[in-house]
Amino acid sequence: KNEVEQSPQNLTAQEGEFITINCSYSVGISALHWLQQHPGGGIVSLFMLSSGKKKHGRLIATINIQEKHSSLHITASHPRDSAVYICAVRGGNLIFGKGTKLSVKP
């Protein structure tokens, strides 16, 4: 079983929809990261969190340490949000999920 599982693997949405991407992990962690990989391959860090909730613009990340689960929400989605979203956890090592590919249609 992978230590970090993301769902869904692929997601297609219409512009304006509310989007949720999930990340579950099986190890004890000290931090969880959300990253965005653009279609051209560039990677940008979105959030690092160890508890609670963080918000940046239309993006919201939450984490529930007891349930070993984090969610990334995108409000009022836009085609420019189309990317792969990657979750990573910092336990004994730094382990990444395989990503969720999001496509937002106009």
Place this chain on the structure above:
Amino acid sequence: NAGVTQTPKFQVLKTGQSMTLQCAQDMNHNSMYWYRQDPGMGLRLIYYSASEGTTDKGEVPNGYNVSRLNKREFSLRLESAAPSQTSVYFCASSRVRGLGTDTQYFGPGTRLTVL
């Protein structure tokens, strides 16, 4: 500021050849990382350097060596390249010392093909 730079952008090697991937950051960051990304596998940590003068193995270190030359530069060496090392390699850096303890800034990647 250039952020994190990587050279080369593309490279083709024959099996058994050696090469060094270069990475530099101009943000005065303490920690630096090397990852590989393969289709269907996600990013995997090869080596990291939590501070100048230290290096540690990540998830997939076999076949690689690293050097933290100074605070700015962190190189990744393939001594004898194998087709299994065909991948996209990313370098990253973060301000705070330690593994995964701070926001990471990524370089543009190096696409390596080993024939």
